[in-house]
Amino acid sequence: MPIRNASARWQGNLTEGSGTLRTGQGGYEGNYSFKSRFEEGEGTNPEELVGAAHAACFSMALSKALADAGTPGTSVETTAKVHLDKTDAGMTVTRIELDTTGQVPGIDEAKFVELAEAAKRNCPISRLLSPGAEISLTARLAS
CATH class of the missing domain: 3.30.300.20 (K homology (KH) domain)
Structure with missing residues (x-):
């Protein structure tokens, strides 16, 4: 069976920083942040x-x-x-x-x-x- 990959990059501190994540084959790429995770900000989590x-x-x-x-x-x-x-x-x-x-x-x-x-x-x-x-x-x- 194949091994699946995904990656994420975070820049900055926890509450003011931001990141991007991507599935290994490029099917999805999106932004995420403290606000998109713990509040109602744009992006995914x-x-x-x-x-x-x-x-x-x-x-x-x-x-x-x-x-x-x-x-x-x-x-x-x-x-x-x-x-x-x-x-x-x-x-x-x-x-x-x-x-x-x-x-x-x-x-x-x-x-x-x-x-x-x-x-x-x-x-x-x-x-x-x-x-x-x-x-x-x-x-x-x-x-």
């Missing part, structure tokens, strides 16, 4: 990137689970809300809320939720994050 990675990984895992069950989906759309909280150990990602909607012909809601829960457990990013963060899931079929 590590938590958004974790959320994007988790939503993408989970969506792919659910797509595979649906196909393996004989009910391939037309689409799976997932959002991830990443909670960064101050704990005794310092700033910590404590919780991630996954919310997914699938367009899946020929499946009932209960089976869809069952497969989504399995995908949550088996997605590599969920396995990475679950020892330290609570991961919840809301799954529904598109109407």
Whole structure:
């Protein structure tokens, strides 16, 4: 399997400095700062990137689970809300809320939720994050 790379550069002090980050193959490049992370400033932040990675990984895992069950989906759309909280150990990602909607012909809601829960457990990013963060899931079929 390939090894994936990403890089970041930070200039200046914590509160007034700024940085840029880039995925290894150039698919994404963006700015980040103290304000984009802890306030409402422009740019991205590590938590958004974790959320994007988790939503993408989970969506792919659910797509595979649906196909393996004989009910391939037309689409799976997932959002991830990443909670960064101050704990005794310092700033910590404590919780991630996954919310997914699938367009899946020929499946009932209960089976869809069952497969989504399995995908949550088996997605590599969920396995990475679950020892330290609570991961919840809301799954529904598109109407």
